[in-house]
Amino acid sequence: MIGVLVAADRICLVVAERMAADTLQHSQQLPRRPDVSIDGFPFLTQLAAERFGEIEVRLDDLVVGSGDRTVTLARVHLTLHDVHVFDTFHRATSRSGTATALITYAELSRVVGVPLSYAGSGRIVAQGSVTVAGESVRGTVSAAPTLSGTQLSFAQPQATVAGIGIPGADAALAALLARPIDLSSLPFGLHVDAIDTGAAGVSVTLSAANLSYRR
Template sequence: MRALRILLITAVILGGLFVAADRLLLGYAESEAAEKVKARQGLSGAAEVSIAGFPFLTQVAGKELERVDVTLRGIETSANGRRVVISELSAALHDVRLGAGFSSATATTATGTARISYADLAEASDEDVTPAYGGNGKVKVTGSVNVLGRTISRSVVSTVSLVDGDTIRVRADEVPGEGIPRLEDLIRQKTDFDRKISGLPQGMKLEKVQAEEDGLVITVSGTNVPLTG
């Protein structure tokens, strides 16, 4: 009985040491991966990496991670030659394959969401245009035009949509003309716009876009998405 008790105690101690070592190496791997992701994307903001599944060491031995959650902040992209900042991109990467010497990691599939604040959307819009949340999944766009020496400002409720798989489109549902010649056309020239988004992480693409209180929320997906390397 004493020998069995010693064996059990030894097993518990070794198991505890294994778990401790597993968690320690996991934390180190997550930190190193975050730095590599940040360098790869040239981020001005932060990168966070969380590796799911237990134990971590057996996944590393098999050179495949079940799931890796990544959060990127401050991604600078471009839209029609204008700088656009994606304030946050959160993605779940599945079946992440580790390369030789663990120098690279590539996800078989990825899903997530990206956020563009209304302030950053304004930077990608024309001058004198201010977008904001319009309620009910709409965007309110305020623009000013000059008509016969008068500056006229209008706020319109607009629908936001995704076209051609890479372009965010904002279109006013209605623009009151109030009997002023060409007023609606002039306002629409300010408030209606398309912005083609480029510069997302390699392998990621836009799926849909919707307006929420704190900005545009874009659903993204990808295949064969490189995490590092």
Template structure:
């Protein structure tokens, strides 16, 4: 009995050591991965990586991780000559294959959400245009236009529908623009309030699927296959 008790204690101790080593390895790998994950336009230090699954060491031995969660903040892109900033992007990556001596990684599939804040969307719009949440899945766009005939300016706010075009372009289009009997007013207002901006600089393999205005910004569903992360 005494020998069995000693054996059980040894097993428990070794199991504890293995778990501690495994968790330490995860912590180190997450730190290294955060520096190596390449997202074009993202600032250095803006990426957080969380490796799921246990044990981690056996996953590494098989050169494939079950799930890796990635969060990136502040992805800068250029759209229509203007900067379009993706405020944040969170993605769940599954079946992440480690390649090139662990210096590269490719996810078999991915899903997540990218968010563009209204502040950043305003910066990407025309000068003098403000974009806000309009409620009920709409955005409110306010712009000021000059009326050359009467020699004055007018400011108008419209509720607009936001759609995703061709999987990479955000389109903002006013549902209705009050013309108030002023010739050409609707066209002038739409020149300010209606616009399209391309969302670029996502990692290869990721694509935009669906867009939905919320109180916190434009939420865009992101999916992908064979997503290249690093290397």
């Protein structure tokens, strides 16, 4: 008998997770349905109360930003806290949400337009060529990814010119990283709290409060 009840609990959980994922996809206009995990056991007890302590949401390839310059966040992991559901998961509210994501160096390179890699000590390095006084100049520029409001910018640029130096070459190389990356227009009501630069890419920490989703 206990086994039957546990099996029924798990089956209902799978169905509910799919319904919650559908609601989140529809309300946030996501191109794909996210993976949703509802924490806690037994599930049916929480369902009867229409309240859940935490719901985990995972998705990849989340495109954010605006205009013609967007960036893709990978490994997005969102935890919704104190979730109250209505109408069989067609509507939900959450007291708060916390999330993490990653911007890979391959993605940063695509957005910036030059190859980027980790330089250590919280800095990145870009390799590129610029034209100065009619001459093509190659070199590198390192910088520290920094959060400025809703934008990812590159602070404290330090350029190194390959070969014979040309006046203005340092500034031209530094200009490769002059344009910030917009991190606004985020789904789920999230905003960026902090970033951290490491070997895998730029890790992003996000949060939100007083959330409401409707299918």
